[in-house]
Amino acid sequence: MAAAFLPLMAVGAVLIVGGLRADPRAMTDDGLLPLRTFLILLGSFFIGLNSLIGGGMLLSAFLRNQRMLRLEETGIRGSAKVLQAHETGTYINNQPQVWMELQVELPGRDPYFVEKRMVVPYLQIDQLKPGSIVEILADPDKLGSVRGVEILLR
Numbered sequence: 001m002a003a004a005f006l007p008l009m010a011v012g013a014v015l016i017v018g019g020l021r022a023d024p025r026a027m028t029d030d031g032l033l034p035l036r037t038f039l040i041l042l043g044s045f046f047i048g049l050n051s052l053i054g055g056g057m058l059l060s061a062f063l064r065n066q067r068m069l070r071l072e073e074t075g076i077r078g079s080a081k082v083l084q085a086h087e088t089g090t091y092i093n094n095q096p097q098v099w100m101e102l103q104v105e106l107p108g109r110d111p112y113f114v115e116k117r118m119v120v121p122y123l124q125i126d127q128l129k130p131g132s133i134v135e136i137l138a139d140p141d142k143l144g145s146v147r148g149v150e151i152l153l154r
Helices: 002-021 035-074 122-128
Strands: 076-092 095-105 112-119 133-138 149-152
Touching: 002 035, 035 133, 076 112, 095 122, 095 133, 095 149, 112 149
Parallel strands: none
Antiparallel strands: 076 095, 076 133, 095 112, 133 149
8 A cells, every 4th residue: 555655755755856957047937936845745745635635544544453452342243135236337456336125133022124335345256156155243333224234245
């Protein structure tokens, strides 16, 4: 994942170095800024953008991990039968996104149906064929909602 940010870092570094090497008397085409200042600011923008994107991805992973930890403590374990499943044609990190229709069954509750999309590693995609039974964790605060069901793949 870190390799994805290398191009932005490289562009930012090249712009900053170019700014430092630029003639101090040179101006941008519109004459508003010295070329040196413009290139250093633009390079800093690229490096800052890189940090912002990377930080957002880290925050997203952290929040997802915290949600799963909370679900493991307070969630209701159950099962779901895969009624329908197919790849959506979208790939995230070279892994397919799968759309599923599930019949969720939780202890002491009536079964309910949800549609869910999730990114699935190729090695686990066979676990989601129609007719398969998968383990789930359900969020007691979001029962009946698609956001309240997490599939536990092995």
